Amino acid sequence: MPQKLNLNRVEMPRQDPHARGKNFKEVALGYSPEQAQEEASRCIQCPKRSCISGCPVNVDIPDFIEAMRKGDMPGAVRVLKSKNALPGVCGRVCPQESQCEAQCTLEKRKAPVAIGRLERYVADWEQQNKSVMPPPPPPPPPTGKKVAVVGTGPAGLTVAAEMAKLGHGVTMFEALHVAGGVLMYGIPEFRLPKAIVQGEVEYVKSLGVELVLDAVIGKIDTVDELLANGYDAVFLGTGAGLPMFLGVPGEDLCGIYSANEFLTRTNLMKAYLFPEYDTPLGMGKRVAVIGGGNVAMDSARCALRLGAKEVYIVYRRSKAELPARHEEVENAMEEGIIFKFLTNPTRFLGGGRGWVSAMECQEMELGEPDASGRRRPIPKKGSEFVMKVDTVVVALGTTPNPLIASTTEGLKTTNHGTVVADEKTGKTVKDRVWAGGDIVTGAATVISAMGAGKRAAADMHKFLMG
Amino acid sequence: MVDEKGERIPLTIADWNVKEGSITVVFNEVGRTTHKLASVKAGDSILSFTGPLGLPAHVEKFGTVVCVVAGYSTATCLPIVKALKAAGNRVVVIIRAPSKDMLFGDVPLRTVADQVIVSTGDGSFECVGFVLEPLKEVIEKEKVDRVFTAGPVCMMKLVANTTKKPSKIPTIASLNPIMVDGTGMCGCCRVSIGGETKFACVDGPEFDAHLVDWASLMARRCTYSIDTQSPVKYQCLNCAQW
Ligand SMILES: Cc1cc2nc3c(=O)[nH]c(=O)nc-3n(C[C@H](O)[C@H](O)[C@H](O)COP(=O)(O)OP(=O)(O)OC[C@H]3O[C@@H](n4cnc5c(N)ncnc54)[C@H](O)[C@@H]3O)c2cc1C
Ligand code: FES
Numbered sequence: 001m002p003q004k005l006n007l008n009r010v011e012m013p014r015q016d017p018h019a020r021g022k023n024f025k026e027v028a029l030g031y032s033p034e035q036a037q038e039e040a041s042r043c044i045q046c047p048k049r050s051c052i053s054g055c056p057v058n059v060d061i062p063d064f065i066e067a068m069r070k071g072d073m074p075g076a077v078r079v080l081k082s083k084n085a086l087p088g089v090c091g092r093v094c095p096q097e098s099q100c101e102a103q104c105t106l107e108k109r110k111a112p113v114a115i116g117r118l119e120r121y122v123a124d125w126e127q128q129n130k131s132v133m134p135p136p137p138p139p140p141p142p143t144g145k146k147v148a149v150v151g152t153g154p155a156g157l158t159v160a161a162e163m164a165k166l167g168h169g170v171t172m173f174e175a176l177h178v179a180g181g182v183l184m185y186g187i188p189e190f191r192l193p194k195a196i197v198q199g200e201v202e203y204v205k206s207l208g209v210e211l212v213l214d215a216v217i218g219k220i221d222t223v224d225e226l227l228a229n230g231y232d233a234v235f236l237g238t239g240a241g242l243p244m245f246l247g248v249p250g251e252d253l254c255g256i257y258s259a260n261e262f263l264t265r266t267n268l269m270k271a272y273l274f275p276e277y278d279t280p281l282g283m284g285k286r287v288a289v290i291g292g293g294n295v296a297m298d299s300a301r302c303a304l305r306l307g308a309k310e311v312y313i314v315y316r317r318s319k320a321e322l323p324a325r326h327e328e329v330e331n332a333m334e335e336g337i338i339f340k341f342l343t344n345p346t347r348f349l350g351g352g353r354g355w356v357s358a359m360e361c362q363e364m365e366l367g368e369p370d371a372s373g374r375r376r377p378i379p380k381k382g383s384e385f386v387m388k389v390d391t392v393v394v395a396l397g398t399t400p401n402p403l404i405a406s407t408t409e410g411l412k413t414t415n416h417g418t419v420v421a422d423e424k425t426g427k428t429v430k431d432r433v434w435a436g437g438d439i440v441t442g443a444a445t446v447i448s449a450m451g452a453g454k455r456a457a458a459d460m461h462k463f464l465m466g
Numbered sequence: 467m468v469d470e471k472g473e474r475i476p477l478t479i480a481d482w483n484v485k486e487g488s489i490t491v492v493f494n495e496v497g498r499t500t501h502k503l504a505s506v507k508a509g510d511s512i513l514s515f516t517g518p519l520g521l522p523a524h525v526e527k528f529g530t531v532v533c534v535v536a537g538y539s540t541a542t543c544l545p546i547v548k549a550l551k552a553a554g555n556r557v558v559v560i561i562r563a564p565s566k567d568m569l570f571g572d573v574p575l576r577t578v579a580d581q582v583i584v585s586t587g588d589g590s591f592e593c594v595g596f597v598l599e600p601l602k603e604v605i606e607k608e609k610v611d612r613v614f615t616a617g618p619v620c621m622m623k624l625v626a627n628t629t630k631k632p633s634k635i636p637t638i639a640s641l642n643p644i645m646v647d648g649t650g651m652c653g654c655c656r657v658s659i660g661g662e663t664k665f666a667c668v669d670g671p672e673f674d675a676h677l678v679d680w681a682s683l684m685a686r687r688c689t690y691s692i693d694t695q696s697p698v699k700y701q702c703l704n705c706a707q708w
Pocket of ligand 2: 667
């Protein structure tokens with residue numbers, strides 16, 4: 001339908017920066033029906049449909065938007081969910097600006113359709129309108145094959161949903177007491193409400209997937225035992241859960257946390273509701289978060305909401321090299337997080353009772369680009385200075401937990417601890433074992449983990465039916 | 467984890483019954499979670515239980531092994547003592563209890579171990595004094611090939627010092643730092659062993675007692691004591707860092 005190009009991307013309402021710095025409620029509030037309608041009608045339904053190739057799970061983006069525009073919300077849900085089992089999650093945390101929206105024809109005019117916001121709207125609409133959704137298609141006849149999925153992050157959930165939809169019997173094993181992986185323990189409530197994640201987990205279960213919680217594979221059963229005890233294939237989606245530390249003196253002082261510990265206490269265990277919830281979190285008033293990725297931004301913004309007076313992000317390169325999403329950096333700056341660029345901690349100093357009281361840092365300058373293509377930080381001689389801090393969060397990244405690799409005969413790992421798997425099929429070198437997500441790539445994104453899950457599921461299906 | 471609002475805490479498995487599908491845990495009522503756990507009645511259920519985690523105890527034929535334990539570890543060391551005996555060791559257990567009334571877990575140990583010595587602080591039972599005196603006596607009397615210790619950090623530290631000099635006896639301590647996930651994901655349980663960082667939940671709980679950085683472990687264990695524990699009673703007020 002020919003129409004005049006509308007280049008006014010509809011902004012999404014957000015909580016006021018000052019108010020939101022004090023609560024854990026969602027920052028981005030979502031479109032109203034009118035806003036969603038307006039944004040949906042900006043899609044020109046171009047023949048190129050290049051947005052689809054920008055999406056790691058190839059959602060038929062123009063089709064779900066067209067259904068929305070016509071007011072057929074159940075239809076939009078159906079299109080979206082046929083390719084993406086977790087739209088409520090992806091609509092909130094995917095880096096759309098570098099994926100689907102980067103491929104949008106309107107991107108050339110600097111006004112790509114806000115695909116992520118529309119996706120979120122459709123997913124939220126479904127959660128609130130379950131009763132008017134037509135019943136799901138009947139499950140396919142069982143194939144009689146059994147699949148074990150280890151880990152219930154986005155990779156595992158995707159494999160489980162895909163395999164169940166194909167008629168296989170699927171059991172998911174999760175080490176923690178809830179399913180969801182990083183979506184539950186890492187990403188904070190104010191970016192991704194936990195009720196949304198659990199809604200998506202329930203959807204996967206509704207497809208007939210069995211979920212076994214509190215089950216650490218490698219301890220209660222090894223992968224080989226799963227294979228020997230009736231599972232025809234195993235998918236490893238155990239993520240990259242091993243935190244890295246700086247390795248500088250004083251890092252074991254109280255009040256110094258890995259981002260994983262800090263975020264797990266806050267998000268999974270709900271330390272922000274202490275003492276109603278039992279898990280404490282020793283929060284000081286002057287907090288330094290070390291690192292410049294999304295995890296650092298999340299940690300800093302949590303610290304602020306937990307009552308810190310001053311929160312610093314200490315990053316050894318400059319603003320231009322920050323690996324975090326631009327939007328998250330902006331959110332953090334808006335909320336009053338203070339950035340200290342070109343600064344690197346060299347040791348931590350203790351105060352009373354073994355608590356951290358200060359951090360010695362070094363100023364850095366940027367040299368030649370390194371292997372990652374970013375300019376390498378070099379310490380400036382004699383530039384040491386001391387910063388008073390009473391809480392430190394180390395957010396330097398994570399590598400895969402060695403538990404699975406060390407207890408599974410015949411898996412190949414790289415020297416970064418990641419499991420070697422074929423990029424196209426997720427197949428590991430071990431018979432009947434596939435892997436995908438952060439365990440293969442190292443810490444990456446939700447959607448890339450889901451894409452890997454989809455490819456692995458397709459290959460597992462071929463193997464099981466072959 | 468007792469309920470939805472609960473906290474994840476580590477507990478040692480004190481016994482198990484494969485036929486019944488049951489395990490036994492022993493704990494002191496110290497903080498919020500152990501209080502909650504203590505109020506659970508027969509037939510009730512708790513939200514979440516995960517395990518076994520970490521590495522199993524290292525047991526082989528060493529010769530003579532002395533186990534120095536206190537508090538709940540008196541009960542939880544039973545499977546280790548049994549296994550040590552089964553591997554052909556002579557096992558001496560030294561138990562520390564504040565008073566006779568607060569002594570528990572010694573009866574089953576007596577049926578397994580070759581010798582059980584109880585030291586009560588107030589002298590209400592067997593010998594008076596701390597565990598170190600009986601430990602030194604045993605070491606003087608016979609050749610000790612290995613020492614195992616589990617209990618309060620300060621006791622383990624003193625045991626480690628005792629077996630370091632004059633003659634060095636290989637000593638293993640079962641460490642008990644604060645934990646969150648117990649799967650190696652958070653690093654809350656990190657301990658410094660000979661200058662190297664280890665995660666007690668996956669690399670432990672047993673470590674070479676002579677290499678442990680005790681001061682750091684003591685401080686880290688007290689991170690939340692003000693927020694979560696019943697006051698004073700369980701805080702070691704004579705600890706180095708208080
Ligand atoms: C704070 C934070 C913020 C992030 N923000 C974003 C974002 O905005 N956008 C984005 O796209 N990505 C983001 N990411 C990255 C993204 O969350 C991950 O890339 C993604 O979750 C990886 O998925 P996965 O399925 O591979 O593993 P995970 O989500 O890590 O899930 C692995 C699961 O396996 C379980 N497990 C581990 N070992 C075992 C075992 N032995 N037995 C049984 N279960 C086991 C774990 O408990 C966990 O539940 C963020 C990550 C963090 C930490
Ligand atoms: S308890 Fe989290 S890593 Fe050991």
